[in-house]
Amino acid sequence: VTCRRPGFRGRLPITIADLGEFGLIAEIRSLLPAGPGQIVGIGDDAAVVRAPDQRVVATTDLLVEGRHFRREWSSAFDIGGKAAAQNLADVVAMGASPTALLVGLAAPGDLAVSWARDLVRGLGDEARRAGAAVVGGDVSSAESVVLAVTALGDLGGRDPVTRGGARPGDRVAVAGLLGRSAAGLALFEAGLAEPAELARRVGEAGGSAKAVIDIAKLIASHQRPRPPYAAGPEAASLGATSMIDISDGLLADLRHVTDASGVLIDVQTARLPDDAGLRLTGQLVGADPLTWVLTGGEDHALAATFPQDVRLPDRWRVIGSASDGEGVTVDSVFVDGPGGWRHFS
Amino acid sequence: VTCRRPGFRGRLPITIADLGEFGLIAEIRSLLPAGPGQIVGIGDDAAVVRAPDQRVVATTDLLVEGRHFRREWSSAFDIGGKAAAQNLADVVAMGASPTALLVGLAAPGDLAVSWARDLVRGLGDEARRAGAAVVGGDVSSAESVVLAVTALGDLGGRDPVTRGGARPGDRVAVAGLLGRSAAGLALFEAGLAEPAELARRVGEAGGSAKAVIDIAKLIASHQRPRPPYAAGPEAASLGATSMIDISDGLLADLRHVTDASGVLIDVQTARLPDDAGLRLTGQLVGADPLTWVLTGGEDHALAATFPQDVRLPDRWRVIGSASDGEGVTVDSVFVDGPGGWRHFS
Numbered sequence: 001v002t003c004r005r006p007g008f009r010g011r012l013p014i015t016i017a018d019l020g021e022f023g024l025i026a027e028i029r030s031l032l033p034a035g036p037g038q039i040v041g042i043g044d045d046a047a048v049v050r051a052p053d054q055r056v057v058a059t060t061d062l063l064v065e066g067r068h069f070r071r072e073w074s075s076a077f078d079i080g081g082k083a084a085a086q087n088l089a090d091v092v093a094m095g096a097s098p099t100a101l102l103v104g105l106a107a108p109g110d111l112a113v114s115w116a117r118d119l120v121r122g123l124g125d126e127a128r129r130a131g132a133a134v135v136g137g138d139v140s141s142a143e144s145v146v147l148a149v150t151a152l153g154d155l156g157g158r159d160p161v162t163r164g165g166a167r168p169g170d171r172v173a174v175a176g177l178l179g180r181s182a183a184g185l186a187l188f189e190a191g192l193a194e195p196a197e198l199a200r201r202v203g204e205a206g207g208s209a210k211a212v213i214d215i216a217k218l219i220a221s222h223q224r225p226r227p228p229y230a231a232g233p234e235a236a237s238l239g240a241t242s243m244i245d246i247s248d249g250l251l252a253d254l255r256h257v258t259d260a261s262g263v264l265i266d267v268q269t270a271r272l273p274d275d276a277g278l279r280l281t282g283q284l285v286g287a288d289p290l291t292w293v294l295t296g297g298e299d300h301a302l303a304a305t306f307p308q309d310v311r312l313p314d315r316w317r318v319i320g321s322a323s324d325g326e327g328v329t330v331d332s333v334f335v336d337g338p339g340g341w342r343h344f345s
Numbered sequence: 346v347t348c349r350r351p352g353f354r355g356r357l358p359i360t361i362a363d364l365g366e367f368g369l370i371a372e373i374r375s376l377l378p379a380g381p382g383q384i385v386g387i388g389d390d391a392a393v394v395r396a397p398d399q400r401v402v403a404t405t406d407l408l409v410e411g412r413h414f415r416r417e418w419s420s421a422f423d424i425g426g427k428a429a430a431q432n433l434a435d436v437v438a439m440g441a442s443p444t445a446l447l448v449g450l451a452a453p454g455d456l457a458v459s460w461a462r463d464l465v466r467g468l469g470d471e472a473r474r475a476g477a478a479v480v481g482g483d484v485s486s487a488e489s490v491v492l493a494v495t496a497l498g499d500l501g502g503r504d505p506v507t508r509g510g511a512r513p514g515d516r517v518a519v520a521g522l523l524g525r526s527a528a529g530l531a532l533f534e535a536g537l538a539e540p541a542e543l544a545r546r547v548g549e550a551g552g553s554a555k556a557v558i559d560i561a562k563l564i565a566s567h568q569r570p571r572p573p574y575a576a577g578p579e580a581a582s583l584g585a586t587s588m589i590d591i592s593d594g595l596l597a598d599l600r601h602v603t604d605a606s607g608v609l610i611d612v613q614t615a616r617l618p619d620d621a622g623l624r625l626t627g628q629l630v631g632a633d634p635l636t637w638v639l640t641g642g643e644d645h646a647l648a649a650t651f652p653q654d655v656r657l658p659d660r661w662r663v664i665g666s667a668s669d670g671e672g673v674t675v676d677s678v679f680v681d682g683p684g685g686w687r688h689f690s
Binding site: 039040043044045046047048049050051052053054055056057058059060061062063064067068090091093094096100102103104105106135136137138139140141142143144146148150151152153155160162163164243244245260 | 384385388389390391392393394395396397398399400401402403404405406407408409412413435436438439441445447448449450451480481482483484485486487488489491493495496497498500505507508509588589590605
């Protein structure tokens with residue numbers, strides 16, 4: 001209703017205002033193949049999606065330009081991928097398999113059609129990685145780009161895994177990456193995201209070509225998280241007692257689990273992954289990599305609690321345990337400060 | 346993640362930045378009772394909603410301040426109600442019963458908590474009218490207010506009614522109101538939304554007190570649509586061959602039906618409702634009420650096609666018929682112009 005009517009008269013439509021609302025929707029639709037869960041897709045009043053479990057898992061997130069992403073730091077494809085990933089991760093954190101995405105896109109009329117196209121490709125690509133598809137949405141004009149993504153999922157007969165079921169004695173485990181998006185952000189902020197500059201600085205610091213690659217991967221991690229989608233339903237099948245998508249940082253999100261479950265969780269730093277890229281980046285930008293691991297969000301790893309007797313597959317790394325009490329400790333010391341953590345050296 | 350941290354220190358939290366993200370979510374949660382379809386509600390990674398039909402209907406809409414609503418023309422309660430209504434209407438237009446809403450709210454940090462509270466009450470109130478509940482959402486800061494609403498629904502064993510099933514010979518019927526939101530908007534634009542001014546002008550025009558009331562109801566219709574929620578599932582049960590939520594205007598939305606179904610639809614103006622409020626308002630602002638009825642959106646009436654032999658309940662008013670061909674005619678004349686209609690007098 002809100003994009004200007006077609007007015008490009010003879011030249012190629014290069015802005016979304018040139019295309020108009022219905023032209024933009026047709027363009028988006030052409031880029032998105034139907035998924036297995038889709039019964040009615042884009043183009044009707046609403047989509048219809050399979051929900052064989054008779055319960056549907058649903059979550060929504062807003063991404064606002066300048067707050068959640070910057071067009072100068074990330075490609076449209078990566079912004080779409082990240083928007084999809086953070087919603088799909090919330091679905092799997094309940095123990096469900098993603099089925100569908102709905103996407104609201106508000107943008108200035110002068111937004112390039114190519115940018116919108118790449119955004120939609122990124123959304124569709126990430127949906128596909130998680131076994132889902134984009135089935136519907138809405139477009140509107142606005143001063144800046146706002147993305148509203150809703151993800152749906154199916155529990156496949158499993159009980160939903162909430163934040164509230166952790167029990168004293170449970171082991172705490174993580175699947176996926178920690179601290180890598182935060183380290184990537186630090187590289188952007190330090191002006192080291194440009195490959196030539198990064199290589200020069202790593203060389204000056206005595207680092208190898210492999211070090212450059214390890215660090216460059218962190219930049220990619222910030223631009224495009226890779227949540228471990230299969231690990232969510234897997235944890236539910238294994239009998240996880242609680243689970244959460246790590247979006248605000250490991251300690252902050254474990255705090256949501258301890259608050260909801262009424263337990264204390266201790267994280268043992270010796271059990272956290274030793275990540276060469278993080279160590280090198282910490283040296284380069286003068287920061288403590290452990291802070292990124294404990295407080296960095298946006299990697300969308302999963303944290304879950306499991307009864308002692310559950311045999312965990314390799315992708316689940318035990319990093320601590322739950323006990324009677326409340327709050328989160330690191331190596332048995334209570335922590336506070338931003339993100340629930342202040343480095344106490 | 347994006348609202349400022351609590352900083353009100355001693356005074357009452359009056360802006361959403363004072364409350365902070367988690368404070369605002371807690372406030373929102375306290376205003377929203379659980380609905381019958383809700384298994385897991387606000388406060389976890391995702392909501393879990395009953396989907397007994399094993400298919401879920403899902404739709405999403407963005408509402409952008411200054412484009413879809415004005416804070417100076419509508420109360421927060423009405424904006425919330427309208428945002429909910431337009432999504433719930435899309436769900437019932439598929440023949441489904443609404444079960445849940447998810448709401449993304451982006452807003453400036455200086456937004457009054459009372460405004461956000463009223464918005465949420467409006468959303469919850471309209472959800473309840475439709476038999477649904479708000480089960481989840483997201484909050485973010487932004488330059489202006491953006492609402493992203495997703496509605497879910499259950500088909501209850503009925504086939505989804507798309508836009509594509511109308512057949513030659515079908516009758517075309519409408520449930521709900523037509524043209525009233527557009528007439529209300531015209532009153533705002535003419536500076537007649539203020540009760541005293543409206544009464545004075547109606548008096549000058551020789552109108553009665555009842556006329557003032559009839560017209561004032563149009564202002565309310567613009568601020569808060571009243572979609573006929575029960576009519577959607579009813580139409581599906583009756584065997585409607587196609588259905589659409591009238592959001593862009595009767596003719597424009599019937600055009601979506603004719604395009605998707607491959608039929609021609611003729612609207613007979615003699616069958617359209619005679620609305621005293623619209624007639625009076627047309628005289629007041631110097632406009633043709635028929636234009637509002639044929640092209641006014643936002644009342645969220647439902648238009649559906651039914652086989653000839655279906656006995657229609659009173660709330661469905663037959664306004665025309667489908668036949669071989671394509672496009673939309675009014676009294677057998679093809680129409681064009683804005684919203685598919687130019688008054689051809």
